[in-house]
Amino acid sequence: MKAEKSFPELEKEDGQTVQGNINRKPLRNSRKGLFLQKGYKTSSWALILLFLTIVLGMTIAVVLSAFGEEWYGTFLPQGYTIEWFIKAWQAYEVGEYFKITMGIVLTATVISLVLSIPTVYILARRDFPFKQALISFFQLPFTLPDLLYAIPVASIFYSIGLAETIPGLIIVNLIVGIPFSVFILLPYMESLDPRLEYAATSLGATKFKLFQRIVLPQVVPGITASAINIFIRMFNTFTIILLISGPKTQTLNVMVFSVLQGSGSQPPAMLNSLALTLMIPLLFFSFLSLWVSSFTQRRLGK
Amino acid sequence: MNQEVFAKKRDYLLLLPSLIPLLLLFVYPLLKGFVMTFQQPETAGLTLANYVEFFTNSNYYDTIWRTLYLVVPASIIELFIAFGITYFIREKMRGGGIIAGLTIFPLTLGSIIVDMAVIAFFKPTGWFNTTLINMGLIDEPFTLVYNYAGAFIALVILGTAFIASNLVGMMGTIDPNLERAARTLGASRWVTFKRVFWPLIRSNVLTVFALNLIMQIGVYSTAVIVGNPASETRTFVVVAFEEAMRNFNYNMANTVAIVMGITQLLVLSIVFAIRKRGYIGSASTFK
Amino acid sequence: MSQAVKKKNSTTILDSTRVEIRNLTKQFGSTTAVHNASLDIENGEFMTLLGPSGCGKTTILSMILGTLQPTSGEITFNGQPINKIDMSRRDIGMVFQNYALFPHMTVAQNIAFGLDMRKVSKSEKKKRVEEAIEMVQLNDLGNRFIKDLSGGQQQRVALARAIVIRPRVLLLDEPLSNLDAKLRKEMRTQLKKLHDELGITTIYVTHDQEEALSLSTKVTVMSNGIIQQIGTPKEIFGKPKNYFVANFIGYGNFLRGKLIDEQDGQFIFEADKDSVRLVVNHDKQHQVGDEVILTIKPEMLEIITDPKIGMNTLSGKITVSDYIGSATGYEVETKEGRTFKVNVLGLNPYAMGEEVRLYLDPAKLLIIDEE
Numbered sequence: 001m002k003a004e005k006s007f008p009e010l011e012k013e014d015g016q017t018v019q020g021n022i023n024r025k026p027l028r029n030s031r032k033g034l035f036l037q038k039g040y041k042t043s044s045w046a047l048i049l050l051f052l053t054i055v056l057g058m059t060i061a062v063v064l065s066a067f068g069e070e071w072y073g074t075f076l077p078q079g080y081t082i083e084w085f086i087k088a089w090q091a092y093e094v095g096e097y098f099k100i101t102m103g104i105v106l107t108a109t110v111i112s113l114v115l116s117i118p119t120v121y122i123l124a125r126r127d128f129p130f131k132q133a134l135i136s137f138f139q140l141p142f143t144l145p146d147l148l149y150a151i152p153v154a155s156i157f158y159s160i161g162l163a164e165t166i167p168g169l170i171i172v173n174l175i176v177g178i179p180f181s182v183f184i185l186l187p188y189m190e191s192l193d194p195r196l197e198y199a200a201t202s203l204g205a206t207k208f209k210l211f212q213r214i215v216l217p218q219v220v221p222g223i224t225a226s227a228i229n230i231f232i233r234m235f236n237t238f239t240i241i242l243l244i245s246g247p248k249t250q251t252l253n254v255m256v257f258s259v260l261q262g263s264g265s266q267p268p269a270m271l272n273s274l275a276l277t278l279m280i281p282l283l284f285f286s287f288l289s290l291w292v293s294s295f296t297q298r299r300l301g302k
Numbered sequence: 303m304n305q306e307v308f309a310k311k312r313d314y315l316l317l318l319p320s321l322i323p324l325l326l327l328f329v330y331p332l333l334k335g336f337v338m339t340f341q342q343p344e345t346a347g348l349t350l351a352n353y354v355e356f357f358t359n360s361n362y363y364d365t366i367w368r369t370l371y372l373v374v375p376a377s378i379i380e381l382f383i384a385f386g387i388t389y390f391i392r393e394k395m396r397g398g399g400i401i402a403g404l405t406i407f408p409l410t411l412g413s414i415i416v417d418m419a420v421i422a423f424f425k426p427t428g429w430f431n432t433t434l435i436n437m438g439l440i441d442e443p444f445t446l447v448y449n450y451a452g453a454f455i456a457l458v459i460l461g462t463a464f465i466a467s468n469l470v471g472m473m474g475t476i477d478p479n480l481e482r483a484a485r486t487l488g489a490s491r492w493v494t495f496k497r498v499f500w501p502l503i504r505s506n507v508l509t510v511f512a513l514n515l516i517m518q519i520g521v522y523s524t525a526v527i528v529g530n531p532a533s534e535t536r537t538f539v540v541v542a543f544e545e546a547m548r549n550f551n552y553n554m555a556n557t558v559a560i561v562m563g564i565t566q567l568l569v570l571s572i573v574f575a576i577r578k579r580g581y582i583g584s585a586s587t588f589k
Numbered sequence: 590m591s592q593a594v595k596k597k598n599s600t601t602i603l604d605s606t607r608v609e610i611r612n613l614t615k616q617f618g619s620t621t622a623v624h625n626a627s628l629d630i631e632n633g634e635f636m637t638l639l640g641p642s643g644c645g646k647t648t649i650l651s652m653i654l655g656t657l658q659p660t661s662g663e664i665t666f667n668g669q670p671i672n673k674i675d676m677s678r679r680d681i682g683m684v685f686q687n688y689a690l691f692p693h694m695t696v697a698q699n700i701a702f703g704l705d706m707r708k709v710s711k712s713e714k715k716k717r718v719e720e721a722i723e724m725v726q727l728n729d730l731g732n733r734f735i736k737d738l739s740g741g742q743q744q745r746v747a748l749a750r751a752i753v754i755r756p757r758v759l760l761l762d763e764p765l766s767n768l769d770a771k772l773r774k775e776m777r778t779q780l781k782k783l784h785d786e787l788g789i790t791t792i793y794v795t796h797d798q799e800e801a802l803s804l805s806t807k808v809t810v811m812s813n814g815i816i817q818q819i820g821t822p823k824e825i826f827g828k829p830k831n832y833f834v835a836n837f838i839g840y841g842n843f844l845r846g847k848l849i850d851e852q853d854g855q856f857i858f859e860a861d862k863d864s865v866r867l868v869v870n871h872d873k874q875h876q877v878g879d880e881v882i883l884t885i886k887p888e889m890l891e892i893i894t895d896p897k898i899g900m901n902t903l904s905g906k907i908t909v910s911d912y913i914g915s916a917t918g919y920e921v922e923t924k925e926g927r928t929f930k931v932n933v934l935g936l937n938p939y940a941m942g943e944e945v946r947l948y949l950d951p952a953k954l955l956i957i958d959e960e
Binding site for chain 1: 307308309313314316317319320321323324327328331332334335338383386387390391401404405407408410411412414415416417418419420421422423424427428429430432459462490491492516519520522523526527538539542543546547552555556559560562563566
């Protein structure tokens, strides 16, 4: 192999100045760095473990307490039962409220979509002055604190008799539903290819047919996905419903909150069971979105 | 841009189905609400009496400090926990996904279930206190529910989940080559964080922090369920609801809401003033 | 032969490092990204790791850099093992494929970053940053932010940032791949000049054979995590060792077969598929009976009209004609059903479908192995 020439030799050969430190020190790790790294890792793991222990611990605690027979002073409940859950379900008519909520939210979702789709179409396809301002306006209701409009809405609804009625609750949900559907449908609509519409117009389609035959079929998958999101969003609407709800006209989460707020006399197992009924919509939506995505995939073919 | 056609008169009609409900249900109440704060329930004419009442009666003005005293320290702690966890797991790490998922998990439970869970876990006979007593660390259980501490804990858990859910994606937007570049140039991990990672992610982190903070200023169900809404956790919304639902004084209720909105705006502008002092811009490596 | 000789004309010479890689293996789960690679990189050498994407060249670079830990094997700088040295302590200058310039710092701040870490004095820092800026011809751009620079300028900043710390080794990961063709050529010349001036041991990763051959003093060709051949550009280009190397650096025509006889210092080759017999010059590595591949570059094949030459010719007709400026690329299909790629200089004198004869010069045919 080739002989290794050392640099000092080269220096003599050329008679030129050589920059840089020829005799570099051997590479060495920084002790302090290794120490700090170890400390950082340990404290990070400690933080993660502490936080996750609390999250998991409290979740398990609330579930066990809802499904525990007697739990006082021992580490675990003495036995498990779904009796409290059934009791809570019946005593507070959870099924009934679930139905009411579904009815309100479903109706409001459909109305929101019907009202907002034409707007979204214009926003995506037409240019006009202050368009950006209008888009920002549509986002205002969910960027402002909801209390600011909820209180006057409640006072107006009480004065015209819409409060504590089912139509009142549906109408009030539109404040959440319309801006939110504009917000999530707009990107879908913008991503559609407008040339398909031009092609349809050139073939003599009327405006209505154009919308029905060309635009709608394209946006249906997007609309279904959006509908579920809007639905979930409204299901969780709280502040404004609380303000105008009556004894028999309220949504599930508002009912649960009212009970938890008011009663210190009920056994904790009962209250925890009641709180956990709110998990049912959660499970329901996970199932729904799974079902819808598999359904649309089947329809689109693979 | 060429796919956009300039709107004809007829097209504007299509905006109406969504605009009219919003004008009626949102803009009109908003304006009416603002005017309402200058009115009294029974008398006509405009007056500053509601605001005067708010800022002279400690029953009202205390809510400002009570809310901020609860929410600001909680938000700062949330930021530290959420940032610490998501920064630690940002590189592909075994179990990182599970850790992120569990951190964000309380967000899917929602406020009410988390509140009840905090009670179940931290109450005097709950696992937290019994464990500490069994370990011999304390003799008497801590009172951690139905007071400031309870609301604080519930807020921290929900807020951490919210901030973490935003940070997880954000951590990925910083090109890992930038950190590698700093490291090969001789920077220690800490200096790499201080001089490269943090300046690049800072503005986004502060935005999330601000969002979370103004969300938590509107805290209600947590303050009522795990807190002590009569005194320690008497926040803006607690008082506003009290005025609206118990006293049917919508004018005062809305005055509280407006003061809350202004407080949120102030907090927001403070955070954004801090944000403006650093690098704001893309952290990507290509133009 | 030694690299040091080259430095006679240079004004600045930095000390440099000999890098040895011994039996380096890297596994990701069950896949082996680098398999038992051994490689010596001499003082001041410009070594290119050449291969298609996924061949393991970047993995080797990452292990030298310290972002990946080898599964087994060793890397040494001047004899010192560096496997356990933290990447911030390895004294390596790295140019990333996407440059990885700090977007929140100016050009000068980017370049000075490594000097800050080394706690260089203020005056020294200023001097060295200015020198580096001048060296990569970025004068007057020191106060610009990265987003205000063109791709070529960003590339130079990345280079300046890497060399200003006077690294032991300079690593470059496909640094020219994000530039357009013209700029790439320009930067190539600059890089070469810079290396000649500084004499830093350089390891360069690319999939572009042209870059590899024009820049390097040594080339390592890799595929599937295995080193296929190590040699000077001339060796790699003139004497590719096996099918992969030959194919990768642009040999177009391959015939698989056997050396069946030897006459007057020449082998007789018979193809497996169609028993085409060709005469090829003797080489030292092969003997009669070997299963081999014959290969010839498209520009070495000749289309002839002289009927006197009968040996090593194949007749066929032109099926593809592709005029590419200075030359024309043809595909000729022979009667046996083989397709040959031929490059002919100048205008295209042959028409599609024209009957031609190909001459495979025994001296220009190359005998290589499959593996």
